Amino acid sequence: MAEPLTVALPKGRLTDDALVFLARAGYAVPTNGDGGRKLVLDGADGRLRYILVKPSDVPVFVEYGAADVGVAGLDVLRESARDVYEPLQLPFGYCRLVVAGKAGRPDLPLRLERSPRVATKFPRLTEAFFRKRGIAAELIVMSGSVELAPLVGLADFIVDLVQTGATLRENGLVELRTILESQAELIANRASYRLRAAEVRELIDALAGAVREA
């Protein structure tokens, strides 16, 4: 039997949704019994092997071919700017990458800001957004609790992911602009897309079918 296709899944919520769709598409998926510690899981039917990685690492695993395909949020995908194919959008993981500021901020267009300090986990997209508008933003790259930055005077704005906006509101922040509407994407390695064309195509079509039925 041929080697299974390797699927990189982002640890966390997206993986649960991805597994639901993979199961509906007819693939054997690992059960809860496999526990949370194993990083490599084999599907019982031998068609897919699952690796669980940090969400922002999924595009890297796929670009290098360490995984043939993967599930990644568009936010992570655009931030990483990795060279992968994106054959299918998946109907989960919806969120927005937004610019937010303090609720009491004067009603001033962003482009009139002098040189705002912006805290974010998405430096590439943030830089591109402000630069495109001619604003020399000072980026403060953080790895968590971005909402805190404006409250304690660390930053004027934040660029962060928002699902409902509740977290922002609770922290006295308001959305100012949307940079990106994000959802989960199936991504594929360029070499695997060709060298294992039949299996990759089968997966895309089966998942697309599951998405249509959902």
Add this chain to the structure above:
Amino acid sequence: MDRPLPEGVRDLLFADTAAFRRMETALQATWSAWGYREIHLPTFEYADTLATDVGSEMDAELYRFFDRQGRTLALRPDMTIPTARVVGTRLYDQPMPLRLAYTGSVFRYEPPRAGRQHEFGQAGVELIGAGGTVADAEVVALAAAALQAVGLPEFGITLGHVGFFRGLLAGLALPERLTARLQEAVARKAEAELVRLLAETPGLPPVARQAVLALPRLTGSAAMLVDAEAVCLNATMMNALADLRSVAALLDAYGVSRFVTYDLAEVRDLGYYTGITFEGFAPGLGFGLISGGRYDDLIGHFGPPCPAVGWALTLDRLLLARELQGIVEPEPRPDVLLAASPASAEGRRKKEDGRCGSRAGKMGAAEPGAGTGQNCQTCLGWAAVARGRGLKVEIDPLGLDPQALWHAAKARGIPRAAWYAGTEDQATITVREADGAEWRTIGADDWEEMDRWQNR
């Protein structure tokens, strides 16, 4: 003391260098068997020359610097542009076609990916002065032959044609903004994005919609090239298919069609290529290792217009691809470590300058093969003859005694230690294999035995 290397460059040590050399030798043998002649190109040129029509992407990747007059120079980012300059300015009136080949380093300011640093090794061929599918097929078949020649067991080449997508764009006649988005979506094989794009352009006729939606599926074997006729909007698309079918038939005749698949939605470097395009992949590597295509517009930038088709492969990636498929280059090593004439350990300890044959008087006479300066000179003569027969002979310069000599050979992966004794008339070699238990003595003219030492 720290001596950091600048970003983007690397040293290759012994086995890797040997592998590079072996790959280059195999490539040279292959392309010269196909009539390609090698040229040597300068490492840097005027930046204006290299930036000609390369597209902004490569332009941003150029390593630039100034000459003493303040003119901007750049390290070559590939070999095709310098080759085109040579043809356009020096070879344009030579009998065509020209078959050219090259190997060398190229330099690009891009993040290191898959074994490729800012400086990496490239080898390639260009077939110049011949349009048409016979030339196209020759170059693709040569790519397959080259990858086989370097000993890559498994690989795949995907063949496309820019005419198909260009024809589609012409047929769609979309506003520029949508054209760019469409190209971007097709490049990423983003099928949902295509659907969304169509939703934004309600005026398109159904055949055109169908063609756009079909694009991501127009991949696979040569049989797909027939089915794809159903979505052609114009003669440009039909001609692209006809070209590919003709190339496919020729590749069949070349016996390489098992390596080749087709993809009509490959739209990279759309502005550079003018006909067929192709890219080669190997299992596990994740990145393309060879790419090429037809670029009939490039040489015209430097001289009279001239059709051309070619490819370039990245040697660094080829090395990785071979390793992933289990091909390990052996560490280069000599066949034998030869002591000129070992003396007793005691005699050697007193020796200070370590040069062969000096202070012969101090050598222990009790040691078998105890030598003299005369002995040593004879042994160097013997080493020269042995090397002439292809044996790799390393001379021990330290004056080690037999035991130390054997240990030194073992430690350095040299398969045997030996010492030479006697005169020109009657000489012997006493040898011990690195994994052997004892020394044995053979005649210094026992070439039958010693030829067996080569590479083992």
